[in-house]
Amino acid sequence: MTYELCFDSRDAEMLIYRSIPAGVCGPFSETVPCRTRGEAERIAFGMGYLVASDWDSHTNYDSALLVQIA
Numbered sequence: 001m002t003y004e005l006c007f008d009s010r011d012a013e014m015l016i017y018r019s020i021p022a023g024v025c026g027p028f029s030e031t032v033p034c035r036t037r038g039e040a041e042r043i044a045f046g047m048g049y050l051v052a053s054d055w056d057s058h059t060n061y062d063s064a065l066l067v068q069i070a
Contacts, residue, residue, distance in 0.1 A: 004019070014032050016066065049066040052067045
């Protein structure tokens with residue numbers, strides 16, 4: 001299972017996306033208002049995740065891999 005932090009600067013919101021190898025993929029959290037990638041990282045940390053990669057830019061959002069804090 002992998003987790004990804006997705007940040008949309010146009011809508012000023014973030015969410016955590018979960019992928020399971022069995023093909024079950026989709027949003028794992030509600031969207032949360034935020035203004036910057038840094039704020040998205042702090043919110044994800046508060047939800048029990050650490051950013052584990054550099055940010056990638058996509059057409060509609062930016063994303064970074066997450067690891068769950070034990």
